[in-house]
Structure formats: C-alpha cells, structure tokens
Amino acid sequence: MRKWIRRFRYWRERDARAESLREEMAAHLALAAEDVGRRDAERSFGNATRHAENSREDWLASWARDLWQDVRYAARNIRKDPGYASVAALSSTLGIAACTTIFGIANFAMNRTLPVASPETLVAVIGRLD
Amino acid sequence: MKQDLLPGTLDMLVLKTLTRGHMHGYAIAQLIKQISAEVLQIEEGSLYPALQRLELNGWIEGAWGTTANNRRARFYKLTPGGRKHLLKESQRYQNMAQAIARVMAFS
Numbered sequence A: 001m002r003k004w005i006r007r008f009r010y011w012r013e014r015d016a017r018a019e020s021l022r023e024e025m026a027a028h029l030a031l032a033a034e035d036v037g038r039r040d041a042e043r044s045f046g047n048a049t050r051h052a053e054n055s056r057e058d059w060l061a062s063w064a065r066d067l068w069q070d071v072r073y074a075a076r077n078i079r080k081d082p083g084y085a086s087v088a089a090l091s092s093t094l095g096i097a098a099c100t101t102i103f104g105i106a107n108f109a110m111n112r113t114l115p116v117a118s119p120e121t122l123v124a125v126i127g128r129l130d
Numbered sequence B: 001m002k003q004d005l006l007p008g009t010l011d012m013l014v015l016k017t018l019t020r021g022h023m024h025g026y027a028i029a030q031l032i033k034q035i036s037a038e039v040l041q042i043e044e045g046s047l048y049p050a051l052q053r054l055e056l057n058g059w060i061e062g063a064w065g066t067t068a069n070n071r072r073a074r075f076y077k078l079t080p081g082g083r084k085h086l087l088k089e090s091q092r093y094q095n096m097a098q099a100i101a102r103v104m105a106f107s
Helices: A002-012 A014-036 A038-045 A048-080 A082-111 B009-020 B025-035 B044-056 B080-105
Strands: B060-066 B072-078
Touching (some): A002 B044, A014 A038, A014 B025, A014 B044, A014 B072, A048 B044, B009 B025, B009 B060, B044 B060, B044 B072
C-alpha cells in the first residue's frame, strides 16, 4: 500500500522529477568532463534526452505494468483453481448479503421515525390486553 | 551491460556501492568500474533508470548537494528498506552463482 502511495506521489511530481533528472545528468556530464575531457564524456554519455526518457518511462510505466501484472496474476489463479475461486466468490456473496440484510433490518428498526403525528413528543407506547 | 548481467544485478551493485555512504551517480559508476577492475562499465543509460527505479521502490533516497569541487550533484543514500533488499538480493545472487558453478563443474 505504501508503495502505491509513493508511486502516486512520483506520478504527480513527474514534471519536477524529469527536470531534476535532466539537471542530474548534466551534473554527471560535468563531473565526467573534469576527468576525461568534455568530448570523451559526451561521447560516452550518449543521448541524454533518451536516457531521461528511459528513466521516466521506467517509473511511469512500471506502475501501470505492475497493476496489469497483478490483474493477470489474479485471472490466472482464478482459471487455475475455479473451485477455490467459486468458494471465495460464494463466501463474499454470503458476507455481502448478510451485511446488507442486517443493515436493512437495523436501519428499519432504529433509524426510521415512528409512523405517528409528532414522534419527538412520544414517550411511551403501552399495550393492553383485554 | 544491460544484456551481460543477470537480471536485477545492476540494482544490487548500486545498493552495495551505497553501503559506503552518500554518493552521486557518477561516483557510483566510477566506483563499480574501479572495484571490478574496469570489467563492469555502467552506462549512464542503465544507471539513471536504475537509480529512478530504486528510489521509486524506497530503497534509496536522493537529495541535491555539492561535491568536494563545489559542483552540484544529486547524492543518494541507502534507506533501511534498501539495506534489507540488498541482503535479500545478495543471498539470491549467491544461490544463483553457486547453482551455475555446480552446473559448470559437472562432468
């Protein structure tokens, strides 16, 4: 779950991150140029825009890919073991049905106002058997 | 580099390098190159996607700072989660290396 929160944050900050990555690569190039000279550094670095795109794709695409992977994994498991899947589906059905029924009853019994003229003034109802 | 290593190895190497302390991308690549006697040359095109991936997974944390020569660079440090992941990965790697060695020793 925390992984997804972080991924969402990354996704939201993607433009700032892309900018930071570009700067980071420029800084890398500057450091390499100090060691081996600008020409060699640039040659070995290659296409910085493409590297940035690759990195960006890595974290943009990876969460879509992961989600798709999870979906496929679930589908595969359902197909592999339909018995288990139907038991799971059945128990979910029963659980949801039971919750809905109980809520329905409780809602009717506790939340509905009584069918009398001014229910807020009603104190007690007494029944008498003749 | 990309094709020549077992999958996930670059991530492991980067994490391992960072056990030495805060380091920027260029220093990570240089250190791996130096320690491996120039056998492992990390291309920028693999390094930066790897750093992004590691940070996205919460295994490393990057922050802008200045180098000894007063240049701006993004420094990375290992997180506790990253340390745990490194341990797991190096065990996996060792199992794999042993398995390969066993197959290669078979006659």
